[in-house]
Amino acid sequence: MMYAADLHIHTALSPCCDNDMTPNNIVNMAYLKGLDIIAVTDHNSAGNIPAVMECAKSRGILVVPGIEVESREEVHILCYFPDLDTVIAMQRHVYEKLPYIKNRRDIFGEQYIMDENDEITGCVVPLLLGAVDLGLEEIVHITETLGGAAVPAHVDRDANSVISNLGMIPEEAGFKTVELSKRCSREKRQLIDNFIKGYEVIQSSDAHTLADIAEREFFLSLDRKDIASVIGFLKRIR
Secondary structure (H helix, E strand, C coil): EEEEEEEEEEECCCCCCCCCCCHHHHHHHHHCCCCCCEEEECCCCCCCCHHHHCCCCCCHCEEEEEEEECCCCCCEEEECCCCHHHHHHHHHHHHHCCCEEECCCCCCCCCCECCCCEEEEEECCCCCCCCCCCHHHHHHHHHHHHHCEECCCCCCCCCCCCCHCCCCCCCCHHCCCEEEEEECCCHHHHHHHHHCCCEEEECCEEEECCCHCCCCCHHHHHECCCHHHHHHHHHHCC
């Protein structure tokens, strides 16, 4: 079956994100836009995933746990996991390698942790933006060891993408899928077409505002609507 999906959504935990990107707002907007599957992928953290997953139960939306990790090479990698335990395990790896730079809320914005009622329960103190001390291949290895799938984010962009920063997609990383931005132009797609041949391609919103969350624009072909099937799709396991 075909399921409408947006696999790159940030919450108010990401400092560059609108504070109205609360668990309930995200789920309800995804519901209004007709999405079947979403993924929460905050910068270097998984703190709001439990609340979003709880909110989504009443709307029948599948939430894939994820983190957008910035590698030592300043490449953004979308890391998707089979459950809460594994995404929290990845968060521990990331936090261990995250430089301790106190977040300047007046410059970068808040980093709110919320519950399923959109109540603020905490605030992450270290700045979540920026590279962690893990190489790209290390991030992929940890993700796959935890049963997840790693996907290079927005490979069409001129910053923080594997193509812009490394000039290629390293074969040794073992990626099976790459992500394009929702607004990737035809001209940009033609420029990178040779780089992404042979890869599964997904297209996501990288939403930092409610309006940015995708409509029914990108579809996953899955036998079942569950997290294991999404991860299998991303790893090209059919």
